[in-house]
Amino acid sequence: MDFLSILSIFVMACFVGYYVVWSVTPALHTPLMAVTNAISSVIIVGALIASSAAVGGSEVSKWLGLLAVVLASVNIFGGFAVTRRMLAMYKKKDKKPGAAK
């Protein structure tokens, strides 16, 4: 892919992001931050490539990559799990009020 195709994808994705995020209900803004945090850890893709770089690469760069894999994994698992935990708390009005006690 040349630079311009990538740039096109990026610009389009910014617009998609703009409209999708405005449609998120304000009540869910905290889960939104948690989940965006989790998905931005897709940077793990780069970390995996870095740590696979045994092919003629330097040892340092491999270990940097592995450390990045650890950090990104904390975020991925932590981010999705905490989002799930939060979202499970949002409930509609009870059929019988006070049942949650």
Added chain:
Amino acid sequence: MEHVAAATPAWAMLAYLVAGVLFILSLRGLSSPESSQKGNQYGMIGMGIAVVTTLLLHNVGLPLIIGAIAIGGTIGWFIAQKIQMTAMPELVAGFHSLVGLAAVLVGASAYLNPTAFGIVDAATGEIFAVSRVELGLGVAIGAITFSGSVIAFLKLSGRMSGSPILLPGRHVINLGLIAGILGLVAYFVFDQQPAVFWTITALSFLIGFLLIVPIGGADMPVVISMLNSYSGWAAAAMGFTLQNTAMIITGALVGSSGAILSYIMCKAMNRSFISVIAGGFGAEADAGGPKGAAIQKAYKAGSAEDAAFIMKNAESVIIVPGYGMAVSQAQHALREMGDLLKKEGVSVKYAIHPVAGRMPGHMNVLLAEANVPYDEVFELEDINSEFAQCDVAFVIGANDVTNPLAKTDKTSPIYGMPVLDVEKAKTVLFVKRSMGGVGYAGVDNPVFYMDNTMMLLADAKKMVETIVKNLGH
């Protein structure tokens, strides 16, 4: 510039595209609480696809990788289960710092071993010029995200004072540093010396630190959204380097998401983004600085019994929670109070100001945690007209967001900020720790001294618990 393309087979590019689309759907799911869990699952599937595709594509040392994922994953999962909902802002700040640091590490690794990333120009043996810009920017944004988030984390978790720390001449220093970083990134295109790369990295760590230190606690909702945005742009920059669609789409999504949230937060405080970044707002905040004259004014103090009596006999009560409720963990007691009132036939609603709390949507999560149904919780613009008709506005741990001076006093630092019209309610019950503190903006609130206001001076949680006891019989 046809580099990695040849090395990435079509199926893998499609897989990354699918992952990107799943990430879009995961945010789309958050448009309503019903579809949100499904959205989160799309996100997990997308991440799974991206990781597996990468593992299939590259010759990795699988045991080490699995070990690394297991260590990180266990830590992350454990934190996610243990964390208290009131601590969500610092958790998110902490997570942002990890994304930032990961971006720096990936960037450094790509710089040290460009061949593995397919960014080496075969003719010259040097890194492509475009890739150098992407690397430089990616590492810079990643480093700023990291050090900025660490400071935000320290401030939010109370390990560092929330009040702004002001260095003399900080604007000049900061602007100089930013110009320096941009200049070095440009220079990096012509000269890929290690010294240039590492100086960019070091200066970026420094500027992230300097940018957040002068920003006060009340502006944290903006800061945390802004860092959220940065972590996205860092991922996008790395996506450019790797020519990876999943990373670019995600980076763009997260980047715009954080930017929109920052915008919403700024608007809710009627502050410009620049003034927030410049810092220094609410300098007297944590000093609790008694604004002498204000405290002399007469106010009416009440007891829990009075409050219980008033609310029991009301027809409608609107509860206005703020950060103080989170600090004292009063949300569960508050929900119990709401339940008892509903049993008495009182209509109970909750009104949330966008910046009530330390991050966007903070109050909503806390109320949800306490089992308050989300259809009883309303945003500012949806409920503000109802205060005029309601009998009681019960303000707990909020202050600036209810201050009518924002509507009338042009000299007030919070002038123009949209506020909840609590003063229009027949009675205002204002739970506050003491008359001393005057909110983060350091502005006195005339609501305290109105005839129809009763101040309930106590710890929020204790006060609500006593009210609950009094409602019980």
